Amino acid sequence: IAERLCTGYKELFQKKGIAVDVQNVGPMFQLMFTERTAIRDYREFCNFVDRAAFQKFVLSLFPFGVYASPSAALHSICTVAHTDQDVDLTLEAAGRALGKIG
Numbered sequence: 001i002a003e004r005l006c007t008g009y010k011e012l013f014q015k016k017g018i019a020v021d022v023q024n025v026g027p028m029f030q031l032m033f034t035e036r037t038a039i040r041d042y043r044e045f046c047n048f049v050d051r052a053a054f055q056k057f058v059l060s061l062f063p064f065g066v067y068a069s070p071s072a073a074l075h076s077i078c079t080v081a082h083t084d085q086d087v088d089l090t091l092e093a094a095g096r097a098l099g100k101i102g
Contacts, residue, residue: 001027001078001082001083001084001086001087002024002026002027002028002029002077002078003024004084004087005029005078005087005090005091006022006024006029008087008090008091009022009029009031009091009094010022012091012094012095012098013098016095016098018033018098019033019034019035020032020033020034021034021036021037021038021039023038023039027077027078027079028075028076028077029075029076029077029078030075030076031054031057031076032045032049032054032072033049033050033051033053033054033057033072034048034049034050035048036048045073049072051072051073054070054072055070055071055072056101057094057097057098057101058070060097060098060100060101061090061093061094061097064092064093064096064097065089065093066089066090066093066094
């Protein structure tokens with residue numbers, strides 16, 4: 001489920017022309033609004049990640065029924081409770097949200 005969600009996010013942001021690094025390890029993932037291909041440590045995170053853009057994106061998901069922590073420093077996680085339908089709904093909401101903010 002997490003791989004499908006992360007792949008969907010990568011494709012969505014690429015299609016919209018928005019620079020986002022989607023990093024994940026198993027079910028844990030993080031979206032980092034950055035031009036860099038990877039963020040390896042806290043210093044890079046502080047210097048190269050647009051935390052305000054992340055927060056704006058996450059808050060724009062709320063009206064579409066998707067909740068994620070608005071803190072760019074916290075990762076998200078997929079659980080055994082999440083389904084393929086949840087991934088579809090999340091990616092649809094992300095596309096709609098990006099249309100409103102971008």
